[in-house]
Structure formats: structure tokens, C-alpha cells
Amino acid sequence: MRLTRDIARQVKRPPSLPYPRIVQTALWFRDPKGVLTRCQERFGDVFRVEMAHQGTWVFLSGPEDVKSVFTAPADQVHAGEGNAMVRPVLGENSILLLDESAHLEQRRLMLPSFHGARTRKYADQMTEIAATEIDGWPRARPHRVRASMQAMTMDYILHVVFGVTDAEWLEPLREKLNRLLTIGADPKHALFLLAFGPDRLERFPPFRREMREIDRLIYGEIARRSNAPDLADREDVLSMLLRAQHEDGAPMTRRALRDELVTLLVAGHETTASALVSAVRELVLHPDALARLTDDVRSGSDVYLKAVIHETLRLRPVISMIPRTLKRPMELGGYRIPAGVRVAPAIYLLHRRPDLYPEPDRFLPERFLGGPPDPYTWIPFGGGVRRCLGRAFAQLEMETVLRELVRRVDLHPVPPGQAARGGGAVPTYDAEVVVT
Numbered sequence: 001m002r003l004t005r006d007i008a009r010q011v012k013r014p015p016s017l018p019y020p021r022i023v024q025t026a027l028w029f030r031d032p033k034g035v036l037t038r039c040q041e042r043f044g045d046v047f048r049v050e051m052a053h054q055g056t057w058v059f060l061s062g063p064e065d066v067k068s069v070f071t072a073p074a075d076q077v078h079a080g081e082g083n084a085m086v087r088p089v090l091g092e093n094s095i096l097l098l099d100e101s102a103h104l105e106q107r108r109l110m111l112p113s114f115h116g117a118r119t120r121k122y123a124d125q126m127t128e129i130a131a132t133e134i135d136g137w138p139r140a141r142p143h144r145v146r147a148s149m150q151a152m153t154m155d156y157i158l159h160v161v162f163g164v165t166d167a168e169w170l171e172p173l174r175e176k177l178n179r180l181l182t183i184g185a186d187p188k189h190a191l192f193l194l195a196f197g198p199d200r201l202e203r204f205p206p207f208r209r210e211m212r213e214i215d216r217l218i219y220g221e222i223a224r225r226s227n228a229p230d231l232a233d234r235e236d237v238l239s240m241l242l243r244a245q246h247e248d249g250a251p252m253t254r255r256a257l258r259d260e261l262v263t264l265l266v267a268g269h270e271t272t273a274s275a276l277v278s279a280v281r282e283l284v285l286h287p288d289a290l291a292r293l294t295d296d297v298r299s300g301s302d303v304y305l306k307a308v309i310h311e312t313l314r315l316r317p318v319i320s321m322i323p324r325t326l327k328r329p330m331e332l333g334g335y336r337i338p339a340g341v342r343v344a345p346a347i348y349l350l351h352r353r354p355d356l357y358p359e360p361d362r363f364l365p366e367r368f369l370g371g372p373p374d375p376y377t378w379i380p381f382g383g384g385v386r387r388c389l390g391r392a393f394a395q396l397e398m399e400t401v402l403r404e405l406v407r408r409v410d411l412h413p414v415p416p417g418q419a420a421r422g423g424g425a426v427p428t429y430d431a432e433v434v435v436t
């Protein structure tokens with residue numbers, strides 16, 4: 001009997017909602033987390049969603065399957081082609097678009113700038129930026145925090161990654177990049193881009209004009225930096241990348257440098273800002289955790305602070321799944337998944353498994369006080385050879401902002417009946433607080 005069932009699973013596809021592809025796609029774009037939850041409740045840890053323009057996606061939320069995908073050989077699972085939609089903005093040299101040896105080579109060049117020990121050197125600069133921003137928050141009235149978080153994460157990228165401190169260059173770059181990121185963050189635009197496709201977008205005149213302006217600023221910064229007399233001593237990421245060499249001793253091309261700078265900006269700005277908003281949102285909803293965090297930080301400890309960050313990224317992961325395209329068939333969850341299919345570890349579902357995280361819907365930083373989380377069951381930054389390059393940097397940003405926040409001010413939930421800006425409901429991507 002068991003043998004028959006096993007053979008059946010070899011030839012059968014994972015289960016899926018009984019709707020046509022177009023309906024599945026529409027449901028997905030309306031509420032991806034809702035689709036994930038519904039399918040997991042109905043089908044378990046392995047299921048399929050059919051996506052228009054994208055083919056079959058198989059979602060995985062069993063720890064063993066997630067580990068198998070993250071540890072699979074680089075020529076069996078590709079990530080680059082799944083990111084083709086962002087090629088017109090990031091450029092074809094972006095690490096997010098590369099696979100196999102080209103990806104590893106690019107990662108080798110970029111990794112030293114993001115190493116944990118190196119990242120910690122940026123801490124003082126980050127603290128200064130956070131202190132200035134938080135000191136400017138209004139006191140004793142409701143304040144929505146998202147715009148502040150975005151301003152801080154943008155400044156971290158401009159100062160620490162681009163190494164720009166000169167206001168004359170900072171302002172136009174900040175303004176142009178902000179425009180680009182605002183367009184990219186809107187789900188309506190994502191749907192439009194999916195239908196439009198990267199090739200047509202690249203030829204679309206308004207898009208070309210916008211990118212030309214941004215490129216002019218970025219190439220200008222690259223040229224200025226490469227002639228800087230103190231280039232050899234500078235610690236910012238752009239200066240380090242200008243000094244980096246391929247195995248044959250060649251430097252990165254200007255085009256590749258441009259592509260990686262834009263990639264770091266796109267991958268690192270909105271993600272960290274969203275994670276910070278979620279942390280503040282959870283903290284004001286959970287006064288006990290907020291009080292413990294405040295006491296701990298004010299007594300000079302970072303232990304509870306790190307646990308708050310781990311728990312925020314578990315309960316509210318910024319990215320809910322990580323797609324890979326199979327280049328060869330792979331055994332997952334008892335199914336033989338053919339080449340060409342996208343397999344996607346579902347961060348959102350894995351993080352809510354009651355066998356891994358009892359009472360998974362509760363915000364309980366205490367669950368992370370025992371030590372660092374397991375790399376295959378806590379995966380907000382993905383895993384394997386493609387794990388987020390900016391992980392240490394992002395965690396340092398979060399630690400710095402949250403530490404400065406509870407050190408400098410008292411945070412309170414908004415009293416019932418009061419709200420910022422005329423009292424509309426707080427959007428799910430923002431958080432509202434009162435600081436005194």
C-alpha cells in the first residue's frame with residue numbers, strides 16, 4: 001500500500017487550488033499570504049500555484065525541503081532568471097540576476113564590504129543619523145513612523161554604501177532614487193510591470209529618461225570617487241568595490257559598479273525600513289516587551305534588542321517566499337519536481353509552524369533569548385549561497401535605530417480616539433506612536 005502511494009507521488013504533481021491559472025494569479029496578487037495560508041491548511045507542506053506568465057510554482061514549508069533547496073548545487077537551482085523583471089532597473093550585471101560561477105565571483109567581490117566585523121565599523125555613523133532623525137520627531141502627539149524609517153535607511157545607503165557626505169550631491173541623488181523606489185514599491189506597478197515585461201520596459205521612453213538621469217548621477221559619483229586622493233583609505237562600500245579585483249586582477253567595470261550600487265539600494269532600502277516599521281508596530285502593541293526592551297537597553301544590554309529583531313523578522317518577514325528555478329528535476333516532499341518549475345521556500349509559512357514556534361501567532365521575543373536562530377528554520381534573509389548579502393548590515397541598522405529610539409524617548413501607543421493627520425486608519429505598512 002505504502003509502495004503504491006509512493007509510486008503515485010512520483011508521477012503526481014503537488015496539489016493545487018481547483019481554479020484556472022488566471023484566477024489563481026488574480027488571487028495571488030490580491031492576497032499572497034492568504035493564498036499561502038489557505039493552501040497550507042488544505043494541502044500541507046507542499047502545494048502548487050499556477051501563475052500567468054510565470055508557469056508552475058511549488059511552495060515548500062517543511063524544514064527538510066527548505067534545507068534541500070538552500071543546499072542544492074548552484075547548477076540545479078537558479079535564482080537569477082526569476083528576477084529578470086527588475087533587470088531594466090538593476091542592470092544585467094546585478095548579483096540578483098546572476099547564477100552559478102558568475103554569481104559566486106560577484107559575491108566574492110562584494111562580500112568583504114558586508115562582513116559582520118567590517119559592518120560594525122559603520123555603527124557610529126549610523127547612530128548619529130538615527131539620533132538626529134528621532135530628535136526631530138514631534139512630541140506628545142501621534143506620529144506615523146514609516147517616512148522616518150525610509151529616510152534613515154536611505155541615509156544609511158547613501159553614506160555607508162555610496163559614501164556620499166557632500167550635501168550638494170546628496171540631495172539630487174536622494175530625490176531621484178526616492179522617486180525610483182516609490183514607483184517600484186507600489187503593487188499596482190508590479191502588476192503592470194509583470195504584464196509589460198522587462199524588454200518592453202527597457203524601451204519605454206519615460207522609463208529611459210528617468211534611468212538616464214539616475215545613471216548620470218551614479219556614474220558621476222563613481223568617477224569622482226575613483227579620483228579621490230584618499231580612495232585607498234576609505235571604508236565605504238563604493239570605495240571598497242573600486243579597489244576590488246577579479247581573480248585575473250581586473251577591476252570591476254563602471255557598468256558593473258553602477259549595477260551593484262543600484263542593486264544594494266533596491267535590495268536594502270525598503271526592506272529594512274519595513275522591518276523597522278513592523279518592530280515598532282509590535283512593540284507598541286506589546287507593552288511588556290516594550291518595557292523589557294527599554295529597561296534592557298538603558299542598562300547597556302543588547303540581548304533583548306536582538307531577540308526583538310529576530311522575533312519581528314520571524315512573525316513579520318519582509319519577504320514571504322524565495323523562488324528558485326529548477327534546472328534539473330528534484331525530489332521534494334515526496335514529489336519529483338521537473339526542470340523548469342519554480343520551487344519556493346515559503347518563509348511566511350515556515351516561520352508559523354507550531355512545531356517549530358509554539359503559539360506561532362504571538363509576538364514573543366523571549367523565544368530567541370537562548371542564542372542565535374537556526375539558519376534553516378529562521379530564514380528572513382533566505383539561505384545557502386544566496387543568503388542576503390546585507391544581513392549583518394540590516395541587523396546593525398535595526399539595532400541602531402531601535403536602540404536609539406528607546407534610549408532617547410518613551411514610546412506609547414496612540415490613545416483611542418486620536419490619530420495622526422485627520423484620523424484615517426493607519427495603513428498596514430505603517431505604524432503610529434506617541435513619543436514623549
Ligand code: HEM
Nearest residue numbers: 267268271272275318319381382383386387388389390394
Ligand atoms: C531587513 C532587511 C532585509 C531583508 C529581510 C532582506 C532579505 C533578503 C532576502 C530574502 C534575499 C534573498 C535571499 C535568497 O535568495 O536566498 C536577499 C538578498 C539580497 N539582499 Fe537582502 N534583505 C534585507 C536587507 C538588505 C540590505 C540592507 C542589503 C544591502 C545594503 C541587502 C542586499 C541584498 C543582496 C545584494 C542580495 C542578493 C544576494 C545574492 O543573490 O547573492 N539586503 N535579501
